[in-house]
Amino acid sequence: DSGVTQTPKHLITATGQRVTLRCSPRSGDLSVYWYQQSLDQGLQFLIQYYNGEERAKGNILERFSAQQFPDLHSELNLSSLELGDSALYFCASSVTGGGYEKLFFGSGTQLSVL
Amino acid sequence: GENVEQHPSTLSVQEGDSAVIKCTYSDSASNYFPWYKQELGKGPQLIIDIRSNVGEKKDQRIAVTLNKTAKHFSLHITETQPEDSAVYFCAAPRGHAGNMLTFGGGTRLMVKP
Numbered sequence: 497d498s499g500v501t502q503t504p505k506h507l508i509t510a511t512g513q514r515v516t517l518r519c520s521p522r523s524g525d526l527s528v529y530w531y532q533q534s535l536d537q538g539l540q541f542l543i544q545y546y547n548g549e550e551r552a553k554g555n556i557l558e559r560f561s562a563q564q565f566p567d568l569h570s571e572l573n574l575s576s577l578e579l580g581d582s583a584l585y586f587c588a589s590s591v592t593g594g595g596y597e598k599l600f601f602g603s604g605t606q607l608s609v610l
Numbered sequence: 611g612e613n614v615e616q617h618p619s620t621l622s623v624q625e626g627d628s629a630v631i632k633c634t635y636s637d638s639a640s641n642y643f644p645w646y647k648q649e650l651g652k653g654p655q656l657i658i659d660i661r662s663n664v665g666e667k668k669d670q671r672i673a674v675t676l677n678k679t680a681k682h683f684s685l686h687i688t689e690t691q692p693e694d695s696a697v698y699f700c701a702a703p704r705g706h707a708g709n710m711l712t713f714g715g716g717t718r719l720m721v722k723p
Contacts, residue, residue: 498653529710539654539699539713552710586653595703596642596661599711601653 499523500602502587508608514575517605519587521568525600527551527593528570530562533604534583545570546593574607582609612637612702616714623690624722631717633700634682640702643683644711645674648697657698658685690721 499522509515521528530542532555541554545564556562559577564570574581584604590597613636623629635643641662646654660667660674660683667674671690676683687694697718701711 498655500653538715541704541710541712544710554704554710588653596659598644598656598659599646599654601646601655603651603653 498600498602500587500589500600502585502602502605504605505603506606506608508610509577510610511577511579513577513609514573515577515607517572517574517585517587517607519570519572519589519602521570521587521589522600525589525591526568527590527597528564528568529588529590529599530556530570530572531586531588531601532583533586537583539586542572544593551593577609579609582607612640612704612712614700614702614712614714616700616717618717619715620718620720622720622722625690625692627690629687629690629694629719629721631685631698631700631719632682633684633702633714634680635702636681637702638678638681642703643674643676644701645672645685646699646701646713648699648716650696654699687719690719692721692723695719695721 501520527546529544532540542556544552562572586604588599588601616633644659648654673686700714704710
């Protein structure tokens with residue numbers, strides 16, 4: 497168990513809908529990362545937060561947004577969903593979000609858009 | 611940005627044999643190279659990493675080698691066991707931020723008993 501909790505584990509929804517994925521980092525970790533894993537794109541970095549502030553942005557679509565709350569949990573919001581958004585979404589955390597840190601991944605949320 | 615290529619995409623070995631997975635990267639400024647193992651139904655887990663100031667690092671049955679001149683690094687698993695069966699990912703930093711990682715495409719390793 498990595499100590500990173502993601503909910504829900506599975507999510508089935510329809511095109512055009514909006515969903516929210518939730519992540520609780522390991523106790524003491526200040527930085528949260530979101531990754532998308534799909535068969536054709538592999539593991540893609542979406543966005544990173546550190547202590548409530550956005551630190552880095554990767555290949556995140558404009559339809560997607562995220563935030564990190566004062567209690568350090570994070571939410572990833574996906575809107576106007578398309579079939580191609582079906583993927584496994586991982587949250588990871590690390591202590592400071594600085595260089596060379598080990599990332600601890602949650603078990604992921606499997607999103608299916610029908 | 612960083613581009614990471616990983617080979618092979620699948621690898622099948624007999625229990626007790628060695629397995630080698632290779633990755634190449636594009637950004638010569640990259641200086642941190644982790645390897646993650648993903649078991650079925652779980653998130654990736656760091657198994658070993660190497661920084662650019664060393665050429666090799668070992669941890670029991672696993673080792674990583676780095677060739678900065680050629681911009682490639684490899685994962686070596688010796689005396690493979692069935693529990694080594696998983697998907698392995700190499701990664702390199704995006705730009706100079708060590709924790710924003712670009713991952714390789716993954717290698718599915720199957721260890722046959």
